[in-house]
Amino acid sequence: MTASALTSEFLDALGARTCxxxxxxxxxxxxxxxxTFPxxxxxxxxxxxxxxxxxxLCPGGYDPVAQILWRHRKQRRVAYLYRRDLARPKRTASPAQLAVIERMLTARRTCGTCGVVRDYYIPRRTGTCLSCETGGRS
Incomplete structure (x- = not known):
């Protein structure tokens, strides 16, 4: 990657024309x-x-080679840029990993008091569904 590949003819011409x-x-x-780029x-x-x-794709373990900077609500934001030619295909989960994830998500929806699997995640603060909470909805 050369420095000339990173330059923008439009922005260079704009700077030369308007100073x-x-x-x-x-x-x-x-x-x-x-x-850095706008x-x-x-x-x-x-x-x-x-x-x-x-x-x-994923960056493939390579470090970023450039960045984008912009302002948003008086803050400077940054996004790092990676080379597309060095990117590798992202990994996919195996069937065993997908099964474990499914069991974990089901456990998050299972009430600790009544044991019913709900269609929402059980609040971690209480560990019980909204029906079993003290003063909860019925």
């Missing part, structure tokens, strides 16, 4: 210490974890 520096555009990493203006060969997950 206005885009706040979160730093493809070389000289200002933020990490290649919201929605990252190169196509980079993706966030969420974008990789939507494509059925």
């Amino acid at each position: 206005i520096r885009v706040e979160f555009y730093d493809p070389t990493g000289s200002r933020y210490g990490f290649p 919201f929605r203006l990252a190169p196509d060969f980079l993706a966030t974890r969420r974008q990789l997950r939507a494509e059925g």
